[in-house]
Amino acid sequence: MSSIEVLIPEEQIRGRIREMAEELSEKYKGQEVVLIGILNGSVFFMTALAQLMTVPIEIDFMAASSYVGTDSTGKVLITKDLARSIEGRNVLIVEDIVDTGQTLHLLKEMLEQRNPAGIEIVTLLDKPERRKVEFEADIIGFRIPDKFVVGWGMDYNQKYRELPYIGVITE
Ligand code: IMP
Ligand code: MG
16 A cells, blocks of 8 residues: 655645635636536546635536647547537636646647637646646646645546545655
8 A cells, every 4th residue: 555645735725725716706707707627637626616716607527638649749639528618708727737738738729719708727736847838827726846646636547536635645
């Protein structure tokens, strides 16, 4: 059995999500926003954030995997698309962690072609040292060092997503 060391405790995460919800509610004041969660990792963060928002929201989900094509340009494969159109809507993409930046960089480009009113990106965690493409989320919960983390939706071989803190696996 591997053991898990706490990197960010639950209370600190909940406090930061509350702050982010307040900031976003202020930003979208008087408007509606569609939260788009990127499956599966964003689910825990997305529901916590959504319940603290004070503007009208809708939720939708998509699943994608990024890969590097033969011509070395990144491509994103949509394995589950949105259920509804985002044309003319304020879109807030909700992600668990930005790592190389490839997935969100490509996904944002793709969703922009659907003519939303605007797209913002919120991520619970950011690992800036790992970036391979230029990409910055609009709102970041915590910047963390280059460590593989689990909890709050993030997995190691599909396990540990349900942990209410952010942890690092130690052997
Ligand atoms: P990227 O930014 O395109 O490299 O992809 C980021 C995705 O990889 C995230 O949405 C996570 O699902 C996954 N990921 C990246 N770093 C970690 C980690 O430390 N733990 C768990 N999943 C991770
Ligand atoms: Mg993810």
